[in-house]
Amino acid sequence: MRTLTYWQAISEATVQCMEADESIFIAGEGVDDIKGTFGTTKEAYARFGANRVIDVPNSENATAGFAVGAAACGLRPLLVHTRADFMFLALDPLVNLAAKWRYMYGGDKGGVPVVTRGVVGRGWGQGATHSQSPHATFAHYAGLYVAAPASPADAKGLLVQALTGDTPVVLVENRNLYPLTGEVPAGATAIPFGVGRIARRGADVTVVATSLMVHEAERAAVQLAEQGISVEVVDVRSLRPLDDRIICESVARTGRLVVADTSWARYGFTAEVAAVVAEHIPHALTAPIRRLALPDCPAPVSWPLEEAFHPGAGGIVEACLQLCGQAPGDLPALADVAAGFQGPY
């Protein structure tokens, strides 16, 4: 199969879906600019022009409401935010309106399939308001689907599903994934929401992760394999619906759970995954679960602080070793995936 980068996979899904369905349009601040949202909207703009790839004013609230209205009239909006942090300004129309629309108006009329892509993740010193990952916030409210693809193939497949489904969707994309490559099917094949993926098979510890943290977990697994610890990495792919079964089946096999996320622990992804296990198979746990998440402070800018702030493969290694009763020892430090980032922003 061909290999594409994550951003190319998103671009390809977008273009293929837009070709197949005239009702799809893209709206976002600067989606038409030369950089094309990390490359992801560039080809769509070149192909479909300003009528279907629409630069909008800096009005996140109205733009989301606008998308709801367009969707209510049969169009399929794909909204893009270059930082998901800006989506707080669009929370009301997404959570109070889009998520509830179908149900609130009876449940049997059309929904408003607004798809929102939000870019998350660190760059160089993006700081407290430009690097947050608000997926848990959107996933808490019933009515939306929320997904965070980790691989190019999933980035394509989940976007295809979003653009062909009937439910509003929030897709979270970690910017550090854009350059990653992987095999991607040529066709516009949807990957359903709610179906996780075993990213790596293992027997001793399960690491449940999402988005970028799947890769950090895989790197951790490689190093741990050298220590004789076999790690299973579960990529949930979507946060709502969440694939409880794949999580529980894995933990039932390994008895140990580490959950890794790029947001805070409290009331976040790591909490939900832990709860799923505690709800279904607590007896399977041979050790307490461990959560790898952001420390309880806003994101600092200064790079040593930033390094310490963001969880990565090193932290996962440590947590797994501890769960397996092994001392941290002096393993070589693991560079995070994001360490490959070439500045300056």
Add this chain to the structure above:
Amino acid sequence: MRTLTYWQAISEATVQCMEADESIFIAGEGVDDIKGTFGTTKEAYARFGANRVIDVPNSENATAGFAVGAAACGLRPLLVHTRADFMFLALDPLVNLAAKWRYMYGGDKGGVPVVTRGVVGRGWGQGATHSQSPHATFAHYAGLYVAAPASPADAKGLLVQALTGDTPVVLVENRNLYPLTGEVPAGATAIPFGVGRIARRGADVTVVATSLMVHEAERAAVQLAEQGISVEVVDVRSLRPLDDRIICESVARTGRLVVADTSWARYGFTAEVAAVVAEHIPHALTAPIRRLALPDCPAPVSWPLEEAFHPGAGGIVEACLQLCGQAPGDLPALADVAAGFQGPY
């Protein structure tokens, strides 16, 4: 000790703090009106007038930003929302600015102690956008304190703490608690955030609850006591910081955990409490944990649906019986606390 209603306790805390500290002012839509926000701002308005109890335009975003600015200049704003659902429009200034202010500007200068009260909970058919409890959303982001007092004494004590502390606070008040009475100290004594409370001692099951659900849990406990099941009810009082210790100590004693909340389960309060236990004392669990929360749909209006939608004492009884291996049997149905609500809104 004297007895006050929950709303009187809030009013008293407000008035006493405003008397002691001239820098405190109230701002909100209609805080000066005859109903005085379920009575809670009425005496403050009568005592301190329009200079310190300020009706604001319908601009939730700017009002929250305004409060941040006033706080940065030494004032202590107390913002009031008659429905917490409107706070989605104020999420950006609260989460992207207030929560991060102190840290983002170095961590050693003043913070912006903005206190926001949000009213949550059902009335009669308030529907999908007027009855949500967004406490988990605010508690996910580091930098804020979030509390949900269940008793009149806590409503007073936590508000006093909020109005005398340095960290921005979100207080969630279930409107069905306003008429409840309880003993309340006469003085303006603060209750610290992060310290839970054993609302009822028990040995067989722990119910960890917040806000209204503490009362539902207590009613459930009374009925269960008649069945020979001894329930311990833990009222966390604040969601951030969360009193992990009181939760774990209780579960360590009982071995069984039910978590009850007025919001959705996924990525919510019930998830976090379950995670805390799975993180610290999973081996103490003699049974899987159970979560009592909203079903995964928006709030419906029609009253039979509304009754079925909102969790209450009955559901807690069932969950506890099940955890203790007893059949539901035919216990008399328990009326929820909110069943005392006298309409029409």
Add this chain to the structure above:
Amino acid sequence: MTSGRAQLLRDMVRIRVVEETLADYYRDEQQMRTPTHFSIGQEATAVGVCAATTSQDLVFTAHRSHAPYLAKGGDLKAMVAELYGKQAGCAHGRGGSIHLVDRAVGFGGSAAILGEMIPVAVGAAWAFARSGRPRAVATFFGDGATEEGVFAESLNLASVHRVPVVFVCENNLYSISSPIGARQPAGSTIQDRAEAAGVTAARVDGNDVFAVYEAAQRALRHCREGNGPYLLELATYRWREHVGPGFDHGQDHGYRPVRETEAWMARCPIVRATEILREQHPDIDRTVAEWSAQYGDEIQRAVVYAKEQPFPDVDALLDGAYHPVPR
């Protein structure tokens, strides 16, 4: 007597009779468990604007939804059943008074978060414009909603993209109990704010249904001809309490002077339209009385119908929140 003008009066009479009857039931029986914002006294805005729309045009509203819903031709029985929370309701009891919908007649929906439907209407109208057909959208909201940032964002967005949307502001001088003077600066109007965003705008007497109708025709023509959005600021007044069935000016609610309310009640849009029509139709009062009786019957029957209808099935609580997940 089916002249266009008489029809406007007739529509107002129908809405008045329906709402007054519902208000009585609401208060006396408390079986409608849904916060309800009556438009009694404000009928001319809904009727004048909706009458100027075609069946292809869409209307969205805020919480004060009954009058535009009915004026647009929304199914009365389905509305009443909705208020009673029944499965036969236009939103199957899920939505209540604040979430009426009847797409068959072009009533796109109402919502209760202030300002929320304003950009929705812009998006809908933009979708229409893309399709190349001369359809337009009207969106109703109050003076209070214009303070929400999303109103300004929507004006700008519609203006830049020349979207065929009519912003209909029912300026009834209050947001719950806050007078407009406490919330918006004196000396500038909502019309001014629209114009400053490049939106053509007009202020019209919102209690004069004929004036509203003509202004709405102008506004819709402007939209259909591709000239972009239009804002109508319609001065009017609600007679009842903000939410709920009662009058509140006689009680000690203090937020609006009894004299003010009475002066506005004296400017009843129905009485005014009746007076205007009397010249041409000397027997207008008898006709209005007949209409009242007719609609009195209709609403009584709708209430009976709604009460008889079953509640939604509790087992179907979750239905419709999501499309079935493909697994």
Add this chain to the structure above:
Amino acid sequence: MTSGRAQLLRDMVRIRVVEETLADYYRDEQQMRTPTHFSIGQEATAVGVCAATTSQDLVFTAHRSHAPYLAKGGDLKAMVAELYGKQAGCAHGRGGSIHLVDRAVGFGGSAAILGEMIPVAVGAAWAFARSGRPRAVATFFGDGATEEGVFAESLNLASVHRVPVVFVCENNLYSISSPIGARQPAGSTIQDRAEAAGVTAARVDGNDVFAVYEAAQRALRHCREGNGPYLLELATYRWREHVGPGFDHGQDHGYRPVRETEAWMARCPIVRATEILREQHPDIDRTVAEWSAQYGDEIQRAVVYAKEQPFPDVDALLDGAYHPVPR
């Protein structure tokens, strides 16, 4: 040569030299790991407005923060150390370029979410007004930020409560790569929108530091005298890329015509002020050269200082997020 007017020029020269030097280091060494929005070409707005403030007044800004920070008297070394992420930075390395602060001189803070600081300034100014002292607040933001709903909300709030705040819009015609014409309607201005909200407003040539200064004085006087808020729309232009140190008009970025950029560069605010002052000060060019050299030294020393400073202690990562919890 310390006349008030010369001081304005001098302040601009300082900011220009500082920013150009920092841009070079930024590009060449990539040690400042913080997205940085240079004001090169826009110095007159910051200098003109801040010079008109007193030390008691507060200034807030958006992301384009360096120039107002320096113009208000912010500590240069602390700013540079902040860009280098050092503990000696004005935000101890936690905030970066977009979160500068120096309360000692009345620089209240900068923030990177568009429009976010606008209501903050209104709240700060309201707090001043309550205290009864004639202090005012100025808040800087770009043309793009005026599309955020919170801008309109803030205008209205300030207007209703007659808050002593000066809204300073640096209209540089672009929001990143989007021209204003794609985002705001032709035929109406930001000034118009302010006036429609009851806010006194003026449009001024933002590249004429003397005009800006005088306008700012008028605006601040207006505020101090209790007449409520004021908006200044200042037409200007950024020379560099939106974020980062480079020029982008020569490259094939396509979003703004090379001719347009060059025309604006020809209207350099420093050159213009120099020309105006030349009549009175025939040796102005030599003076400017001296200033440049002086500030060149100053910024070089600041960079050396910043580089030498230690990074924050990683063990203190959490410090300052919360006050210690009383337990």
